[in-house]
Amino acid sequence: xxxxxxxxxxxxxxxxxxxxxxxxxxxxxxxxxxxxxxxxxxxxxxxxxxxxxxxxxxxxxxxxxxxxxxxxxxxxxxxxxxxxxxxxxxxxxxxxxxxxxxxxxxxxxxxxxxxxxxxxxxxxxxxxxxxxxxxx
Amino acid sequence: xxxxxxxxxxxxxxxxxxxxxxxxxxxxxxxxxxxxxxxxxxxxxxxxxxxxxxxxxxxxxxxxxxxxxxxxxxxxxxxxxxxxxxxxxxxxxxxxxxxxxxxxxxxxxxxxxxxxxxxxxxxxxxxxxxxxxxxx
Numbered sequence: 001x002x003x004x005x006x007x008x009x010x011x012x013x014x015x016x017x018x019x020x021x022x023x024x025x026x027x028x029x030x031x032x033x034x035x036x037x038x039x040x041x042x043x044x045x046x047x048x049x050x051x052x053x054x055x056x057x058x059x060x061x062x063x064x065x066x067x068x069x070x071x072x073x074x075x076x077x078x079x080x081x082x083x084x085x086x087x088x089x090x091x092x093x094x095x096x097x098x099x100x101x102x103x104x105x106x107x108x109x110x111x112x113x114x115x116x117x118x119x120x121x122x123x124x125x126x127x128x129x130x131x132x133x134x135x136x
Numbered sequence: 137x138x139x140x141x142x143x144x145x146x147x148x149x150x151x152x153x154x155x156x157x158x159x160x161x162x163x164x165x166x167x168x169x170x171x172x173x174x175x176x177x178x179x180x181x182x183x184x185x186x187x188x189x190x191x192x193x194x195x196x197x198x199x200x201x202x203x204x205x206x207x208x209x210x211x212x213x214x215x216x217x218x219x220x221x222x223x224x225x226x227x228x229x230x231x232x233x234x235x236x237x238x239x240x241x242x243x244x245x246x247x248x249x250x251x252x253x254x255x256x257x258x259x260x261x262x263x264x265x266x267x268x269x270x271x272x
Contacts, residue, residue: 003145003249004145005187006142006143007220009139009140009141010219010220030209031211031219032212033196033208034206034209034269038212038269039266060169073166075160075255076169076170077255078257082167083146084146086143088180088254115141116218118213119213120266121214121272130256131174132175132255132256132258133170
């Protein structure tokens with residue numbers, strides 16, 4: 001079984017040395033209604049710099065590009081090399097003006113295509129019993 | 137500017153009344169190396185039941201299908217109707233056997249296409265100052 005799906009960029013990451021913001025394309029502006037009630041958002045963007053068939057075949061990496069970290073499957077990391085180039089990062093909203101979401105900072109390159117925004121609801125996170133490996 | 141990207145399913149959500157698991161396709165099995173060091177994963181799946189051009193045009197909803205909740209942009213919700221049908225959910229791992237990730241539970245339909253798995257690292261979450269609107 002092999003299923004494929006398509007994504008359209010819904011906006012773009014913008015950043016300078018001092019500021020960061022998300023530009024949502026006009027056609028998706030109505031999808032921002034009420035977002036100002038939240039302090040934080042999940043930003044989903046596309047690791048477009050790795051969008052080649054070769055890089056998308058990467059299944060194992062040394063996390064954080066540290067050779068001392070054990071070889072690890074990409075599904076056990078947040079590596080930007082992975083079969084589907086989905087990036088997930090949590091951002092703090094500073095303000096929303098029109099279709100622009102000003103954010104405190106973001107670990108993405110300027111120009112990265114944004115593919116989704118979701119509100120951050122903390123109660124969805126586990127409060128106890130979280131376990132991670134040593135390299136983290 | 138209009139950019140499109142493609143995703144390939146990397147596995148499938150499976151669930152019965154009593155159990156839930158993720159089947160990762162064989163070709164991606166190597167990407168699971170080291171995942172057993174984590175207690176929780178983010179599962180990204182595709183809201184395939186809403187994969188029509190019409191439903192993907194939905195930009196505003198009443199959250200949780202409650203008419204009493206204010207009309208809200210889909211980017212301020214986790215609605216399954218949105219331009220790109222990415223679902224994000226956090227799951228607790230029970231065990232990993234071969235390419236099967238047994239999980240405690242998942243808010244997805246049996247058969248949903250899985251598009252990514254990422255490890256859960258709690259330090260990435262804000263510890264204070266989170267704000268949400270009343271409908272949450």
